[in-house]
Amino acid sequence: MRTVYVNGEFVPEAEAKVSVFDRGFLFADGVYEVTSVLGGKLIDFEGHAVRLERSLRELGMAMPMSRDDLLAIHRRLVAENGIEDGLVYLQVTRGAADRDFAYPDPSTPLTVVLFTQAKPGLADAPKARTGMSVVSIPDRRWGRRDIKTVQLLYPSMGKMEAKARGADDAWMVEDGHVTEGTSNNAYIVKGDTLVTRHLGEEILHGITRAAVLKVAAEQGLTVEERPFTLEEALAADEAFVTSASTFVMPVVEIDGASIGGGQVGPVARRLREAYLEESRKAAV
Incomplete structure (x- = not known):
């Protein structure tokens, strides 16, 4: 069973949950990134972090953590899930709030989720x-x-x-x-x-x-x-x-x-x- 990251906690995937009021679910109000892993290492991580910051900025959301902290989470998930070749998915939404087309108060905590997918032989696709x-x-x-x-x-x-x-x-x-x-x-x-x-x-x-x-x-x-x-x-x-x-x-x-x-x-x-x-x- 994979370990995933949800709002500051590393939990088994079966225990990973977000609110039914999350704006990612209700409005697709969120952004994501996908970083490849080859040989247990992250490919183009810096570029993905920069683009994440840009996407968030364009939607009026703040970066939920520093790049160093984000890198640490990626590395821990890769290690704990034994990913040699694969992908790390990151999603950030505007968080959970009562349904309204207007954005919730800026103090509403963002939802941050990361998970891995093992893809053996990722670089050797037929x-x-x-x-x-x-x-x-x-x-x-x-x-x-x-x-x-x-x-x-x-x-x-x-x-x-x-x-x-x-x-x-x-x-x-x-x-x-x-x-x-x-x-x-x-x-x-x-x-x-x-x-x-x-x-x-x-x-x-x-x-x-x-x-x-x-x-x-x-x-x-x-x-x-x-x-x-x-x-x-x-x-x-x-x-x-x-x-x-x-x-x-x-x-x-x-x-x-x-x-x-x-x-x-x-x-x-x-x-x-x-x-x-x-x-x-x-x-x-």
């Missing part, structure tokens, strides 16, 4: 060798996708639609351009040029995205941060996605059409290897 398939769907999410909120119903619906259509995931499209995947940032490669959507309120500011773009520049790729269309993606040499749990994951099919001959391309393969190597070195 899809990294064969590539994944995606389908396109309309992007019908709210407008502030740069805030990593817990309101994930539409991305969940998108994943289920992809599954029903025989694909691994979905790319969301708005105004004729790809925004992102249901839980990842999207990229295409043409020659020596890497294209991914620019940062803004339309997409999540991926922590893995930032690291991979740095690696891409170091490897001599030209990076263009701009919207791209499905037509551009279908004509690309390669495509891939990035996220904290998939790292760099090649995409070899979009809406049933092959990308790059349906084979994992050299750029995605090289970026994945380089990102994992650098991340392991910097892991805490």
Whole structure:
């Protein structure tokens, strides 16, 4: 049985509880982060902590603890649950208060929950060798996708639609351009040029995205941060996605059409290897 963290206490998962009046449950009034664990160490922890602070700030919530304390909780959960490869999920909500659309008094204690998931062989996913398939769907999410909120119903619906259509995931499209995947940032490669959507309120500011773009520049790729269309993606040499749990994951099919001959391309393969190597070195 896993040990989880709930509002200052480490408890067995069966004893972990939050109020039925919690605003995360009633309004999806909360944010989250996911940090990968490889070899028992946390990947890109600092970046996730910085983004957590930003998400909270955008919603008018305070950071519930220092980064050092947050790191200590992550490390204790990893150790107590024996996580070699896996994930640490963190959720912070505005806390429990009588149901009202208006925010409760600022003195209301925030709800803070962390738990782990063991994912043996996380960095050795078979899809990294064969590539994944995606389908396109309309992007019908709210407008502030740069805030990593817990309101994930539409991305969940998108994943289920992809599954029903025989694909691994979905790319969301708005105004004729790809925004992102249901839980990842999207990229295409043409020659020596890497294209991914620019940062803004339309997409999540991926922590893995930032690291991979740095690696891409170091490897001599030209990076263009701009919207791209499905037509551009279908004509690309390669495509891939990035996220904290998939790292760099090649995409070899979009809406049933092959990308790059349906084979994992050299750029995605090289970026994945380089990102994992650098991340392991910097892991805490």
